[in-house]
Amino acid sequence: MVALQAPATAQIQPGASPDVELKAGTELTRKGMLQEAIPHLLAAQRAGKKSFAAGFNLAICYLGTGNYKQAIATLESLRSNGGNSAATNNLLTQAYIGDGQTTRALEVFDEASSQTPKDEKLYAFIADACTDHQDYALGLKVVEKGLLQLPDSARLHYERGLFLGRLDRLDEAKPEFERAAALAPGSYIASLALVQEDLYQDKYPEAVSLLRDAIKAGHGDYQTYSLLGTVLMRQGVAPGDAEFAEAKMALEESARSRQDYSATQIALGKLYIMESRFAEAVEHLEIGRRLEPNSSEAYASLAQAYLRLGDRAKARECQEQLSRLLDDKSRAAHP
Numbered sequence: 001m002v003a004l005q006a007p008a009t010a011q012i013q014p015g016a017s018p019d020v021e022l023k024a025g026t027e028l029t030r031k032g033m034l035q036e037a038i039p040h041l042l043a044a045q046r047a048g049k050k051s052f053a054a055g056f057n058l059a060i061c062y063l064g065t066g067n068y069k070q071a072i073a074t075l076e077s078l079r080s081n082g083g084n085s086a087a088t089n090n091l092l093t094q095a096y097i098g099d100g101q102t103t104r105a106l107e108v109f110d111e112a113s114s115q116t117p118k119d120e121k122l123y124a125f126i127a128d129a130c131t132d133h134q135d136y137a138l139g140l141k142v143v144e145k146g147l148l149q150l151p152d153s154a155r156l157h158y159e160r161g162l163f164l165g166r167l168d169r170l171d172e173a174k175p176e177f178e179r180a181a182a183l184a185p186g187s188y189i190a191s192l193a194l195v196q197e198d199l200y201q202d203k204y205p206e207a208v209s210l211l212r213d214a215i216k217a218g219h220g221d222y223q224t225y226s227l228l229g230t231v232l233m234r235q236g237v238a239p240g241d242a243e244f245a246e247a248k249m250a251l252e253e254s255a256r257s258r259q260d261y262s263a264t265q266i267a268l269g270k271l272y273i274m275e276s277r278f279a280e281a282v283e284h285l286e287i288g289r290r291l292e293p294n295s296s297e298a299y300a301s302l303a304q305a306y307l308r309l310g311d312r313a314k315a316r317e318c319q320e321q322l323s324r325l326l327d328d329k330s331r332a333a334h335p
Helices: 018-030 034-046 052-064 068-080 086-098 102-115 120-132 136-149 154-166 170-183 188-200 204-216 222-234 242-257 262-274 278-291 296-308 312-333
Strands: none
Touching (some): 018 034, 034 052, 052 068, 086 102, 086 120, 102 120, 102 136, 120 136, 120 154, 136 154, 154 170, 154 188, 188 204, 204 222, 222 242, 222 262, 242 262, 262 278, 278 296, 296 312
C-alpha cells in the first residue's frame, strides 16, 4: 500500500468524552476515512478509553494508511491484553507482511488459521496482502494451507493460480484456473479465472469480452478495470481509437478505486506516455515503482518519460537500474 500523509491534528471539541471520540473514530473508520479517524481514536485512548474496539479500529487505520510498525505495536498490545483472536491475528499478519517480516507473518498466520481454519476470508485477505507486497512465495503457502481446509474453494484455487503464474510456474497455474471456473460456474471468480486462461494463451479479444461482461454484471472492481485497461493496451490500441479511450477510462477508474495497486499505476503511466502526457506519466510510474521496486517495466517507462521531459539525469538513473534488474534476472535464470 502507498503510505499516506501523517495524521492531521485532530479537530476535537474541548471536553469531548472518550465515548464521543470513540464513536467519531469508529464511524470514520467504517466510511474508509482512515487518516481522519486516527486522531479521534488516539484521543479516546488518551482519555482512558482502553476498549478493544478503540485499539482494533486504530490498527485498521494504521494498516490502511501504511503505518505498519504502529499497526504491529497496537495489535501486539491487544493480543497481550486478552484480544488474541483470529481477527486480531489476521490484521497482524497483514501488518507484518507490509513491514517485510515474512517469518513473523507466517507464525501469526499459522495461529490465526488454527483459530478459524474454515474461514475463507482469512486466507483471501492475507493472500491479497501478499499480492500487494509482491510476496508471492508466502501467498502460495497461505492459499495452499487454506485449500487443505477448503479444497472446493473457487477463490483459493484462483489465488493459487495467480501466485503460481507470478512465480513463472505457468503449467501448474492453468489447471488451477480451470478448477476455479468449474467450482463456481457463472460467478465473478469464474470470469476472472477464464480471463487468466485466455491471457496465458494470448486470447486478448476473448479476455476483453469476459471483462466487459463482468463489469456489466456489476463486478467492476479495481482489478477488473485494471485488467480490462491492460488487456486493451496489449492489443495495440492507439490514441484516437475507441478502445484506447475505453482503456484509459478503465485504468483511471481502477486508480481512483485503489491507489496502491502497482499494475494499474504502471499501465496508466504507459498510457499517458502514449498521449505525450509525460509529467502525469512520471507521477503514476513513480507510484508503481515504489510499490513494485523490481519492475523492469516501470523503470523502462520511467526512463522514456524522463527523457521526453528533458531530465537526462533521471532517465539515465532509471536506465541503469533497469540494466541491473535485467542482469539479476538473467543470472537467476542461468546460475
